[in-house]
Amino acid sequence: MLFNSIDFLLFFPIVTLLCFAIPPKVRNLFLLGCSLYFYMCWKAKYILLIGFSIVVTYLGGLLIEYFSQKKKPFLEKSVFWATIGSNLLILFVFKYYNFFAENLAAISGDRILLPLFQFALPVGISFYTFQALGYVIDVSRKTIKAEKNPFTYALFISFYPQLVAGPIERSSNLLAQIKQRTSFNYENMRSGLLLMGWGMFQKVVIADRLALFVDSIYNQYTAVDGAYLLLATLLFAIQIYCDFASYSNIARGAARVMGYRLMLNFNTPYFSKSFAEYWSRWHISLSTWFQDYIFEPLAWKLKDHRWAAGFSIFVVFFISGFWHGASWTFVIWGLLHAFLRIAEILTKKPKKKLYKKLKINTKSKQFQYLQMVFVFLCVCFTYIFFRADSLSQALSIVRSIFTDTHITSLFQQSFFTFGLDVKDFVVAVVALAVLWCGDLLVYRKVDIYGWITAQKRPIRWVIYWLLIFSVVIFGVYGPSYDSAPFIYFQF
Amino acid sequence: MRKYKRLFFSLLFCAITFAMLYGTANILRDRETTLSSFYSEPSGSVDMIIVGSSHVNNGVIPNVFWQESERSACNVYSWAQPMWTAYHYIIEAFSEQDVELVVLDMYGMTYGNSYMVPQEIDRVNYQTSFNIDMNLNYLSLIQTAEHVGIDLRPYEEFLNLPRYHARWKNLDARMLTYDPHNAKDFLKGYGISYQSVPQQQPSFAVTEPYVPYEYCVEYLDKIVQLCEKKNVDLIFTMVPYIYNETEAGIDLWIEQYAAEHGIPYISYIGNSADAIELDYSTDFQDNAHLNYYGAQKVSTHLAQFVKQRYPDYQKQQNPHCEQLDEDYQKYQRILLANDVMVESDLQTYLTMVLQDENYLLYLANNEPALAPVLSKAWQGYGEQPNNIEQFCGVISKQQADFDQTLLDVQLFGEKGTVSFDLNDENVIIKLNDTAVISQESTFKAVLYDTILDRPLETVAFDAQTGTLLHKEFSSDIIDLFKK
Numbered sequence: 001m002l003f004n005s006i007d008f009l010l011f012f013p014i015v016t017l018l019c020f021a022i023p024p025k026v027r028n029l030f031l032l033g034c035s036l037y038f039y040m041c042w043k044a045k046y047i048l049l050i051g052f053s054i055v056v057t058y059l060g061g062l063l064i065e066y067f068s069q070k071k072k073p074f075l076e077k078s079v080f081w082a083t084i085g086s087n088l089l090i091l092f093v094f095k096y097y098n099f100f101a102e103n104l105a106a107i108s109g110d111r112i113l114l115p116l117f118q119f120a121l122p123v124g125i126s127f128y129t130f131q132a133l134g135y136v137i138d139v140s141r142k143t144i145k146a147e148k149n150p151f152t153y154a155l156f157i158s159f160y161p162q163l164v165a166g167p168i169e170r171s172s173n174l175l176a177q178i179k180q181r182t183s184f185n186y187e188n189m190r191s192g193l194l195l196m197g198w199g200m201f202q203k204v205v206i207a208d209r210l211a212l213f214v215d216s217i218y219n220q221y222t223a224v225d226g227a228y229l230l231l232a233t234l235l236f237a238i239q240i241y242c243d244f245a246s247y248s249n250i251a252r253g254a255a256r257v258m259g260y261r262l263m264l265n266f267n268t269p270y271f272s273k274s275f276a277e278y279w280s281r282w283h284i285s286l287s288t289w290f291q292d293y294i295f296e297p298l299a300w301k302l303k304d305h306r307w308a309a310g311f312s313i314f315v316v317f318f319i320s321g322f323w324h325g326a327s328w329t330f331v332i333w334g335l336l337h338a339f340l341r342i343a344e345i346l347t348k349k350p351k352k353k354l355y356k357k358l359k360i361n362t363k364s365k366q367f368q369y370l371q372m373v374f375v376f377l378c379v380c381f382t383y384i385f386f387r388a389d390s391l392s393q394a395l396s397i398v399r400s401i402f403t404d405t406h407i408t409s410l411f412q413q414s415f416f417t418f419g420l421d422v423k424d425f426v427v428a429v430v431a432l433a434v435l436w437c438g439d440l441l442v443y444r445k446v447d448i449y450g451w452i453t454a455q456k457r458p459i460r461w462v463i464y465w466l467l468i469f470s471v472v473i474f475g476v477y478g479p480s481y482d483s484a485p486f487i488y489f490q491f
Numbered sequence: 492m493r494k495y496k497r498l499f500f501s502l503l504f505c506a507i508t509f510a511m512l513y514g515t516a517n518i519l520r521d522r523e524t525t526l527s528s529f530y531s532e533p534s535g536s537v538d539m540i541i542v543g544s545s546h547v548n549n550g551v552i553p554n555v556f557w558q559e560s561e562r563s564a565c566n567v568y569s570w571a572q573p574m575w576t577a578y579h580y581i582i583e584a585f586s587e588q589d590v591e592l593v594v595l596d597m598y599g600m601t602y603g604n605s606y607m608v609p610q611e612i613d614r615v616n617y618q619t620s621f622n623i624d625m626n627l628n629y630l631s632l633i634q635t636a637e638h639v640g641i642d643l644r645p646y647e648e649f650l651n652l653p654r655y656h657a658r659w660k661n662l663d664a665r666m667l668t669y670d671p672h673n674a675k676d677f678l679k680g681y682g683i684s685y686q687s688v689p690q691q692q693p694s695f696a697v698t699e700p701y702v703p704y705e706y707c708v709e710y711l712d713k714i715v716q717l718c719e720k721k722n723v724d725l726i727f728t729m730v731p732y733i734y735n736e737t738e739a740g741i742d743l744w745i746e747q748y749a750a751e752h753g754i755p756y757i758s759y760i761g762n763s764a765d766a767i768e769l770d771y772s773t774d775f776q777d778n779a780h781l782n783y784y785g786a787q788k789v790s791t792h793l794a795q796f797v798k799q800r801y802p803d804y805q806k807q808q809n810p811h812c813e814q815l816d817e818d819y820q821k822y823q824r825i826l827l828a829n830d831v832m833v834e835s836d837l838q839t840y841l842t843m844v845l846q847d848e849n850y851l852l853y854l855a856n857n858e859p860a861l862a863p864v865l866s867k868a869w870q871g872y873g874e875q876p877n878n879i880e881q882f883c884g885v886i887s888k889q890q891a892d893f894d895q896t897l898l899d900v901q902l903f904g905e906k907g908t909v910s911f912d913l914n915d916e917n918v919i920i921k922l923n924d925t926a927v928i929s930q931e932s933t934f935k936a937v938l939y940d941t942i943l944d945r946p947l948e949t950v951a952f953d954a955q956t957g958t959l960l961h962k963e964f965s966s967d968i969i970d971l972f973k974k
Contacts, residue, residue, distance in 0.1 A: 006650065186497055423660045461504060468508060473515065478653030 001041040003250045004204050004477055011038065015160075016257055024181045028155050031258075035160035039123070042164075046122040049090060050158060056086050057132040058153045061139040061146035068142070080140050084133060091129045094122055099326035124164030126323055130289055132157055135171040137293050144171050152178055159260070161251040165244075167265040167285035174260065182259025191449055192256030197467045198438075199249030204475030206431045207242035210235045212419030212476065213428075218387060221397050226405030228418065229397050236387050237380045238432065241269065244283065268443040270379075273371040275340045278379065286323070290316045309345065314338045324386070329394055333385040340378055427474050516651035518666050519658045524622040525569045527671035528680035529584060536811035537588040538562040538804075539797070542581055543596025543730065544572040545682075549780040550730035551596075552790040553679035554822040559794030561806040562592070563815050566680025571607055571615040574599040574710040575639050579632040581714060583623055585721055592724045592801070594793065595714065597745050597758075603704045604737040606779060624671075639706045665970060676966075677818035678825070684776045685783050685829055692771040693734050693760070700747055701740025715752055726797070729758040730789060731769055733778040757796055759789055767792045783829075821943055824849070828940065828947050835958040837861065837934075840950070841868035844938060848888040853898070854936035855883035855911040855918040858952060861934055883911035883918075903973050904944050909937075922946065922972040929962045945969060 001007045015034045022030055040047050060083030067076035092100075101114035135156070138144045147153040156175045162168075217224055217232035248265035255262045265285050272278035279287045295316045302308035314335075321334020355362050362368075384401075388394035416422050441448055452463055524530070525548070529540070539562050541551045553564035567584050569576055577599050584590055603609050617636070623629055658666075702708070718725040727749050729742060742761040749756035757763045767788040774785030781789060798804075806812050827847075834840040844850045845868070856865065859880040866879055869891075876882035876893040884893035885900070892898065898909045902922060912919040917931040927937055927949045934952035939945070946964045953960050 006653065421660070457500065461507075464504070465508065465511070469511075469515070472512065472652055473519075473656050473659050475656070478656065 001038055003247065003254075004200060004475075007041070012254060019258055020184045024183070027181065028178060029151055031160075032151055032155040032158065035155065035158040035163060038160040039158060039163055042123045043120065049094070049122050049125065050128055052090065053087055053129060053132050054150075054154045054157050056083055057136050057157070058147070058150055060136050061153075062148070064136065064140050065146040068140075076140070080136065083136050087129050087133055091125060093117075094119065094125055096322070096326045127166050127168055128157055128163060130286070130323075131168050134168065134289060134293060135175070138171050144175070147171075147175060147179075149179075159255070161254040161260075162262055165247045165251070166283075167248055167251065167263050168289050169262060169285065173263060177260050185259060188259055189257050190453070192253040192258075194449060194452070194464075194467075195253030195256065196250050197253075197464070197471065199246040199251075199253060200471045200475070201246075201431070201467060202242040202249065202435065203246035204471055204477045205427070206435055207239045207246060208476035209420070209424060209428050209431070209474075210239040210242070212424070214239055214387070214419075216419035218389075218393075218397075221393060221400070224418075225409040226400040226403065227407050227410050230401050230405055231410060233380050233384055233387070233397070233401070237270070237376070237383050238435075240383065240386070241266070242435065268439045270376050271372055271439065271443045272375050273368055275337070275344050275375060275378070278375055279337075279341070286320070290320060294319065310342050313341050313345075317341070328391055329385045329388050332391065332394070333382050336382040336385065340382075431470075431474070512652065516655070519655045520651045521622050521655055521658065522669055522671050524671050525619065525680070526567065526580065526583065526623055527674040528676040528678070529565045529567050530587065530624075530672045531675045532565055532588065532679070533811050533814065534587070535589060536563055536809065536815065537565045537584075537590060538809060539564045539592035539594060540567045540581070540584050540588075540590050541565070541594040541596065541680075541728075542567045542572075542577050542584075544568060544598050545570055545780060546598050546730040546732055547596045548680060548682045549684060549776065549782070550786050550789050551594075551793065552681045552786050552822075554677075554681070554819050555787070555790035556794045556797065557806070557815050557819055559791055560798040560801075561804055562797060562801075563809055563811070564594075564679065568680055569616070569620040571612045572599055572620065573602050573612055573616055573639075574707045574714070575635045576616055576620045576632070578710045578713050578717070579628055579635060580620075580623075581717060582628050582631075585717075585723070586626075586628065590723055592726065592797065593714075593718055594726045594728055594797075597727050597729045597742075597756075598732070600703045600707045600711065600745060601734075601738045601741050602707050604701070604741060605735070606733070635710075639710075677821040679818070681786070683783055683786075683825060684780070685833075686776040687773050687782055687784070688775055688777055689772040690733050690775045690778060693739070695736045695739040697736060697739040697743060699740060700744035701737050702744060703741050711748070715754070724801075725754050726800075727754055727756040727758075728793060729756075729760050731759040731764070731774075731781060731785065733775075734760050755796075755800070757793060763792070783826075824940060824942050828938075831938065832948050832961050832963065837952060837959055838864050838868050840959055841865075845886065845888050849941045851885055851887045851900075851939040851941060852936050853885050853909045853911075853920055853939065854934070855913055855920055856934045857881050857913045857915065857918050858933040858954065860954070861952065881913060883913060885909070901941075901944075902939075903969075905974065907974060920949070923974050925972050927962075927964075927972075928968065930960050932960075946972070 001011060011034075015031075019027060019031060019034075036047060036050075039050060060079055063079045064076055064083070067073075067079060098116050101116055104112050104114060135144075135147075135153075139146045147156070152175070155178055156169070156171065159169075159174065159178070162174075214232045214236045217228050218236075221229060245266035248262075252262045252265075263285055265283060267281040267284060269278055269282035272281055295312050298315060299308050299312040302311060305311070317334040317338035318331065319334075320337070321331040324330045324333070360367060381398075384397050385391075385394045388397060416425065420428060438448065452460060455463070529537070539556065541547050541553065541564060543551075543566075545568065547566050547568045551566060553566055556562050556564035567580050569580065572580070577595065581593060581595075584593075598605070602612060607615075621629070621632060621636075623632070715725065727745060729745070734742070739760070742758055746756055746758065746761060759767060759769065769785060769788055774781055774788065776782040806815075809815060831840065831843050831847075831850075834843060841852075844852050856879075862879045866875075869875055869879075874891040874893065876884065882893050883896060884891065885898060886892075896911045896913075900907060900909055902909070907923045908921075910921045910924070912921070915933070918933055918935050919926050920935055920937050921927070922937065927935075927946075929935060929949040929951045930953070932951035932953065936950050938947045938950065940947050946969075948964055949962045950959045951962070952958075
C-alpha cells in the first residue's frame with residue numbers, strides 16, 4: 001500500500017479513528033494488526049520474514065539480557081551474534097544473494113554457477129532489519145532493557161507509518177512511546193496532517209513530476225546532449241530528496257496524528273556547507289544508525305591506528321552503498337561519498353591555512369553559499385552512479401557531461417519533449433520555488449507550523465486548501481488519461 | 492466548549508473541502524461521450540437503439556430507419572465496445588428513453604478472436620467508454636470491468652480526480668458549459684465517411700460453431716434477460732467487416748444461440764450477406780468499417796426488416812415526429828453537400844454553390860491569376876467586387892456583399908462575425924475571431940449551410956496544381972468557432 005494511493009487514503013483515517021475509538025488497552029494490538037495488514041498488502045507471504053525477524057530479535061534481546069544478568073558472557077555473545085547473523089542472513093539471501101552469485105560467476109569465468117532465485121525483494125527489509133538490529137545492539141550495550149511484551153515489541157518493528165521506508169527508529173524513542181498510552185490530541189492531529197500534506201506535495205507534485213524528465217533523459221542517455229544529462233542529474237538530486245523526504249514526512253505525520261513522534265529524517269540537506277554536515281542532515285536515521293552501530297565501535301577498536309577514522313568512514317560508506325541496493329553503482333556511490341568525506345578531513349588544515357593566506361573570510365555569506373553549491377554539485381555527481389542502471393551507463397553519462405555539453409541545446413523547443421511539457425515545466429518551477437522557500441525557512445529555524453497556526457482561521461484554511469488542491473490537481477498520480485480520441489469525425 | 496468549537500470547525504472545514512473537491516472533479520471530468528448523440532435526444536423520442544462499436548457508428552444510419560421503418564432510431568455506441576459495455580449502455584439507454592426495440596451488433600462477441608487484440612480493446616474501452624453519466628449504472632460498469640478481468644483498480648482508476656485531474660492542462664470554458672445532454676446530433680450517432688478503400692471479400696467454409704470468450708456469453712445472456720424483463724424486442728445483427736475464420740465460427744455460434752432464444756439474427760457476414768449486395772471494392776473505408784455507401788445498404792435492409800416485423804408502427808405515433816422529420820432533412824443536406832465538397836475545379840465549385848439557395852460562401856481572394864475564373868462565375872449575380880483580383884465578402888444565390896473586412900452575420904444560430912485578413916502570402920478568414928483551419932493560400936472560402944446552420948468546409952486554392960483543397964468542419968472543432 002503506497003502512501004500516495006486511494007487505498008491509503010481510506011486506510012489511514014479508518015485506522016486512526018478506530019485507534020482512538022477502541023479501549024487503550026487493546027490499542028497496540030489493534031495497531032499491530034493494522035501494521036501487519038499494511039505490510040501484507042504488498043506480498044502477504046513476506047509477513048513470515050518480518051515475523052521471523054521480530055521473533056528472533058525479541059527472543060534474542062531477552063536471552064542476551066538474561067545471560068548478561070547471569071554473567072555468562074560466552075552465551076550472551078553467542079546469542080548476540082546468532083541474532084545478528086540470522087537477520088543479516090535473511091537480508092543477504094533476499095537482497096544480495098543474486099548479486100553475489102552473478103558476480104561470483106563473472107569472476108570465476110562462469111566456473112562457479114550458483115542457482116539464482118526469482119523471488120521479489122521484500123519491501124522494507126533493509127529498514128526493519130536495521131531497526132531490529134539496532135534494538136538488539138542497544139540491549140546488548142545495556143542502553144535499554146529488553147522488551148518483555150512480544151506485541152509491544154512486534155509493533156515497534158512493524159509500526160506501519162515507518163515500516164517500509166523509515167525513519168529507522170531507535171528503541172529508546174519509539175518503543176518507549178509505544179509502551180505509553182497515547183490519546184487524541186488536536187494539535188498532534190493538525191500538525192500531523194499538515195506534515196502529511198507537505199509530504200504529499202513533495203512526492204506527487206515535485207518528485208514524481210521531475211521523475212518524468214529525469215527518466216526520459218536517463219533512458220536515452222546516448223542520444224541527448226550533455227547539458228540535458230547535467231540538468232537531469234541536478235533535478236534527480238531534488239527528485240530523490242523530495243521522494244525520500246516526502247515518505248518520511250508522511251510517516252512522521254501519520255504517526256503524529258496517532259500520538260507518536262518519529263525522528264526527523266531530512267533536515268534541509270542541500271543547504272549543507274560540508275559533507276560532514278550533509279550526512280548529518282540527509283537520511284538522519286540511517287546516518288546516525290551507522291554512526292552509532294558501525295562507525296564509532298570500529299573507530300574505537302582501531303583507535304590506536306593512524307587511519308582509524310578514514311578506514312571507518314570507508315567501511316561505513318561501503319556498507320551504506322550496499323544498503324541502498326545490490327549493485328556496483330550503489331557501492332561506487334557510497335565510495336565516492338567516502339572519498340569526499342575523507343578528502344574533507346584530510347584537507348581541513350591545509351584549506352584553513354590557504355584561506356588565511358588568501359585572506360578569505362570563511363564566515364562571509366558569499367563564501368558559505370559557494371560551499372553549499374560545491375557540496376551540492378559534488379553530491380549531484382555521486383548521484384549519477386546512484387541513478388544509472390549500470391556502471392557503463394554512469395561512466396558514459398559522466399563522459400558526456402564533461403565533453404559534450406552545449407547549454408544552448410536546453411533552449412530549443414525539443415526541451416519540452418522530454419517528459420515535461422510547458423505546463424508541467426511551469427508547475428515544476430513554481431513547486432521548486434515553494435520547496436526552496438520552505439526549506440530556507442526551516443534552515444533559518446523559522447517555525448512555519450507556528451506561523452500558520454497563528455493566522456486567523458480564513459487564512460489558515462486558505463493555506464490548507466492551497467496545499468490540498470495543489471496536490472490533488474497538480475500531482476502526478478492516478479491512471480494517465482487521454483481525452484477520447486474521436487477516431488471518426490462526425491458532421 | 493473549546494472542544495466542541497474545534498469539532499464544529501473541523502467538520503465545517505471537511506465539508507467545504509469535500510464540496511470543493513466534488514466541484515473540481517465535476518469540472519475536470521471529461522463529459523464528452525459517444526453517448527451524447529443519444530443523451531441529447533428529447534425524452535420519449537427514441538423508439539429503437541442500435542448498440543455496438545465503431546462498426547455501428549460507421550455502418551448504421553439511424554435516419555434511414557425513420558424514413559424506411561417509421562421508427563426513430565439512435566446509435567448507442569462506444570469505440571471497441573465489448574459485450575459487457577454494451578450491456579451497461581443498454582441499461583443506460585433504458586433509463587433515458589422508452590426504448591421498444593434493441594438492435595445489437597454482435598461484433599463484441601468476437602473479443603479475443605478479432606483483428607483487435609483484447610489488450611487494445613480493453614485500452615480503448617477503458618479510455619472512452621466510462622464517460623457516461625455518474626449514477627449506479629456507472630458504478631456497476633466499473634464493477635463489471637473488474638469482474639471481466641481487465642487489470643484495473645476500479646476505485647482508483649475511475650474516481651474522477653485520480654482519472655481526470657491532469658486535465659487542468661486543457662482548461663477551457665467548455666469544461667464548464669459542455670453538457671452531453673445538450674449536444675444535439677441530428678445524425679444520431681452516425682459517423683459519415685465517403686472514403687473508399689477496396690477490400691477482399693472473406694470466404695470461409697466454416698461448419699463448426701466457435702464458442703466465444705466466456706464473458707461475452709455471460710453478458711449476452713444478461714442482455715437477453717434484461718430485454719425480456721423490460722419487454723423490449725431484441726434483434727441481433729452483424730455489421731460487415733473483414734472477418735477471419737474464427738469469427739466466421741463465432742457467427743455460426745451466434746446463429747445457433749439466436750435460434751435457441753427465438754431472436755432474429757441478421758448477419759451481414761453470414762446468413763444475410765447476399766441480401767444487400769455489398770460491394771467489397773467500394774463500400775468500405777477500411778478493413779473494419781463501412782463507408783456511407785455500405786452503411787446505406789445495411790441500414791436500408793435492416794430498416795426494411797424492422798418494418799416487415801413491426802408493420803403497424805406509424806411515424807405519427809412518435810410525439811417528436813416533427814423534430815425527427817427536421818433531423819432527417821438535415822441528414823439529407825449533409826448528403827447533398829458531399830458532391831460540392833469533393834469538387835476540385837474552382838469554377839464548377841462556385842457554380843454548384845451558387846445554385847443552392849441555402850449556401851453562403853465567405854471568400855477572400857488575393858490571387859490575381861484567379862480573376863478570369865471568378866469573373867466568369869460571377870456573371871449573372873449582379874453586384875461585382877470593385878477589384879476582382881483582390882477582394883473579400885460573401886456570396887450566395889440571393890446576395891453578394893463585397894469589400895468589407897468585417898461582416899455581422901448569423902453564425903450558429905446567433906449574431907456573429909466573419910472577418911477577413913488579406914496579405915500576399917496567405918489570406919485568413921475568421922469566424923467569431925477564430926481563424927479557420929486550412930492550408931496557406933491566397934484564395935480561401937468557407938462554405939456555410941443555412942439549414943444546418945453551420946460551416947461545412949474550408950476550401951483553399953492550390954496554385955501549384957490549380958485545384959481546390961477541401962478541409963471539412965468536423966464536429967470536434969465546431970465549438971472552437973462558437974461565441
